[in-house]
Amino acid sequence: MTTSTWTRHHILSLADFVPEEYNTVLQTAASFREVLSRRVKKVPTLQGQVVANLFFESSTRTRSSFELAAKRLSADTINFAPSTSSLTKGETILDTAKTYLAMGADMMVIRHKEAGVPQAIAQEMDRLGVRVGILNAGDGQHEHPSQGLLDLFTICSVLNATNPNLELLADKKIAIVGDILHSRVARSNIWSLTASGAEVHLAAPPTLVPQLFTHFGTNRPGKLFLHWEIEPALQDADFVMTLRLQKERMTQHLLPSLREYHQRYGITRDRLKLCKPGVKILHPGPANRGVEISSDLMDDPELSLIPQQVTNGVAVRMALLYLMGSGKA
Template sequence: MATTTWTRHHVLSLADFTPIEYDTVLQTAASFREVLSRRTKKVPTLQGQVVANLFFESSTRTRSSFELAAKRLSADTLNFAAATSSLTKGETILDTAKTYLAMGADMMVVRHREAGVPQAIAAEMDRLGSRVGVLNAGDGQHEHPSQALLDLFTICTLLDPDHPRLELLKDKKIAIVGDILHSRVARSNIWSLTATGAEVHLAGPPTLLPQLFAAYGTQEGNQGAKEPLPITHDQSPITNRKLFLHWDVEPALQDADFVMTLRLQKERMTQHLLPSLREYHQRYGITRDRLKLCKPDVKVLHPGPVNRGVEISSDLMDDPQFSLISQQVTSGVAVRMALLYLMGGGKI
């Protein structure tokens, strides 16, 4: 493992992550990936600590991955289910969090359909003077830090299995295609992937692009964006980030090294934003024919769950020559072990 002191108490966003922090997570996850390959897949690192999984929104991969990660680190877990909780009796979210604090939780993994809930819980824990660390497992249309980190880990370990690191992606071209407007995964990946020095190309229907990005979707940009989009954090511009926008998928895919396709999040759409799923697949679906525009060794990622035949053709999703989807799920346990370990241990 790396020999760096980890000072981040909460993991709520990747917007202010430093290159050192990214590399620390990648190297720590690589160590835990080796642990997960052993016959005995458990280490006593967090023995005696309690991880509370507060999922106010349905989840399969993220929730199971965090629970397994905590157990592999020998932590005790408390799993919250909103439908059978006191929320149905009128209890507030902050009171729920304080209940788990009183039970002895050392870390809280929080997922909620509304943006800002993990931040609010973290602020309340800090106000109370507790040492509880809060990890954002996805909040509304804001961010999903651990998903972006596992995507980064999946790509970097493909390029160098023994020493995954940020610099491996410098000048690589990565296309993110689909429902960017509703995707917290896309937002976190924009922060992480542009931090590597990669060129990140967004492609999607104008109706599924955030208003800020849609303003830059000119006809010229349609043919192939020439100038990167501005990126800001806390109202300050961030320079040297390569982020480009396309309304058509073809220029985004041209010579791409990696393609990340996003799920159409119909449950978050409040109005009719697409003519039909069939038309969406015809214009933006990732197929074998479309991959011919990319580099010959291109790889495809998807954060899941997948709408087969919509964002990606079913045969391509299951083809190990191109698809990294299974590896993403596997990487998720190692990366979430790394995050819990760093937040719970402090030094590596």
């Protein structure tokens, strides 16, 4: 593994990632995937460093994945729970971050329901002149970089298991279907997939995929297309990513009913007949079975990449922590 091309101190967004950075993450993750296949799944790479997981919002996959990734790299971990923290006594988020800084944190993994919180903490660390890396684990409706990278790694690994790289997607069509409006995952995936030269097709009701997304496709090697019907997005698609309906973020009545949504936009076996033979399905989770995707497809090992996404998440997050922390190791 090499970090010679890696100069990024914080990972807050994929909007300004360049192809060399994507390929560095993919190749490093491939190395760590091999480590995770061994009997002893641990390396001393970040021994002595402290990773603080500051999750101000509920999470199962991302939080557990980052904690396991840090431990596989031999780092010490601190986990933050807002309900039992001094936030309940009026402490500010920045003061909370400074508390973990004083405890010796080398990296902080931040998730928050409001966009911009990881960026604000990164700016405060930079203002203080400390070498603490901030990794955005999902902020509001902004971005979720590590999920976008693990999805990219999963897709590229299907195309070339031994050498996943960005160039593999240059002629591929990828459909993203669902609640794109509220999805930070969709935003990160749009940035990464259009950087590869892939055709990315968004499909959802007009209330869930507004025209504002067209600006994502400008000045990128790939192309972005918006559809308010699912059929043109699925036609000849190589990969289909379906997104959870984020009902907790919907402040307006954006859908007639979940049943009608499934009838018009749900991923089913019949709809997959529009795609290329060998099409694969992704879902960042958690999924509403029978709404975004039929339950049988989720559990079909020939079609579903969902278990691989979860497994690959550990390897990709190991790669990100390693790349961020290697300058201190």
